[in-house]
Amino acid sequence: MTISVQRADRKVLRGVIFDLFGTLIVPDRFEEQNVTALLRWATERGLAAGGGAAEIVEESRAWMWRESYRSGRQYLCTEAIARAGSELGWPSDAAFLQAAVDAFFAPEVATVQAYPDAAPTLAALSNLGYRLGLISNASDQGLIERAMTGLGLAPFLDPIVSSAGFGRIKPDVGIYRFVLDAWGLRPEEAVMVGDSLDADVEGAQAIGLRAILATMNPNPNNPRLADRIRPDATAASLEEVVHIVAGWGG
Numbered sequence: 662m663t664i665s666v667q668r669a670d671r672k673v674l675r676g677v678i679f680d681l682f683g684t685l686i687v688p689d690r691f692e693e694q695n696v697t698a699l700l701r702w703a704t705e706r707g708l709a710a711g712g713g714a715a716e717i718v719e720e721s722r723a724w725m726w727r728e729s730y731r732s733g734r735q736y737l738c739t740e741a742i743a744r745a746g747s748e749l750g751w752p753s754d755a756a757f758l759q760a761a762v763d764a765f766f767a768p769e770v771a772t773v774q775a776y777p778d779a780a781p782t783l784a785a786l787s788n789l790g791y792r793l794g795l796i797s798n799a800s801d802q803g804l805i806e807r808a809m810t811g812l813g814l815a816p817f818l819d820p821i822v823s824s825a826g827f828g829r830i831k832p833d834v835g836i837y838r839f840v841l842d843a844w845g846l847r848p849e850e851a852v853m854v855g856d857s858l859d860a861d862v863e864g865a866q867a868i869g870l871r872a873i874l875a876t877m878n879p880n881p882n883n884p885r886l887a888d889r890i891r892p893d894a895t896a897a898s899l900e901e902v903v904h905i906v907a908g909w910g911g
Contacts, residue, residue, distance in 0.1 A: 672849045674910040677786055677902075678840055678865075680831075680855030681797035681805065684875045685779045685814060685899070688856075691769040692722065699742070702764035709749045721745040725800060733833055735824035738762045738800040766804045775812045776877060782899035783817035789907060794840045795821045796853075798860060802826040831857075832864025841868075852893075852909070854902055858886040866893075871909070873902055 682688050696718050703710040718741075725741040728734075739758040742765065746753060751761075786793055795818045799805050805823045809815040820843050824830040827839060841851060848869030855861025855872070857880050862872040874883075874892035877899075896902045 674791065674850060674852055674871075674906060676792035676794065676841075676844050676846050676851035677906055678794045678796055678837070678851060678853045678870070679783075679818070680853070680857065680861050680875075681795060681799070681808075683856035683878055683880060684854060684861075685775055685783075685795075686808065686812070687774045687776060688878050689773070691773075692719070694768040695765045696722075698768045699761060699765040702761070703749075703751065708751050714745075714749055717748050718742070718745045729798075729800075729824075729830050733829055735798070735800065735828055735830045737825055738765065738804075741800070762801055763803065766801060766807075770804065770807045770811060773808050773812070775814060776899055778899045780813060780817075782903055783814060785903045786906060787817055789903075789910070791906065791910070792844050792846070792851075793818050794844070796831060796836055796840060797823050798830045799823040799825050831860040832867065834864065834868040837865060837868045837870060852906060854896075854899075856880045858883045858890040858892070862892045863890045866890075873905055875899070875902070 679685055696715050699718060700710040700714055721741040721744040724744065725736040725738070729736045739762055742761045743753055743758055751757070783793060797805050802823045802825045805821060809818065809821060815821065820840060822836060822840060824836065827836050829835055837853070841848060852871040852873060853861055853865035854875055856875045856878065858874065859882065862874055865872040871893040874895045876895055876897050894905050896905060
């Protein structure tokens, strides 16, 4: 076991916040199969879904994430599908858009996988008395809720916060403050665990949280940030996170 700790702190930890994709859940590329599922769903309802429909949906999703990171506001999958649907002649009412979003994410919810040590890690930290929560950048709150429930991880985590539900994306400090306020904890009493140097580490440290960088599947954006952003510790598995947190916890 190799654990890299950059900075120690003797203040007692009481809470641990986890990122989701790349931290508790194995990162994967679901976009293509999600788009295919959405267009199949639309075809079954007699809606235009051929020709360049896939490219229209993909561009709208790319637009959604560009605008989210540019503005800090989480643009929603419903907004992306509404944008694509305006070109394809689809309905635009709220019920239709939510049903389309559910169809879009159905393959991802069905096939997403947690890391093998995710549930044991959450159970171990819970048994040690830590409060556990989740903050995930995601374009739909329902995706997060269904994925966590399906994987059996939801019972360990409270609150479960998505940027879609909160309205702002990490590294906005407000999303971290929301969890701390829910727990009644000060920043120095909690730690963030995530795979992204900017969203997870920089955002957490900006409000005074410690941050553990999870490196099971290295985030491709991290190398360009490594000279500027330094985690308090790095862990190559979730099992290692337990040892780091327990060592800091006193």
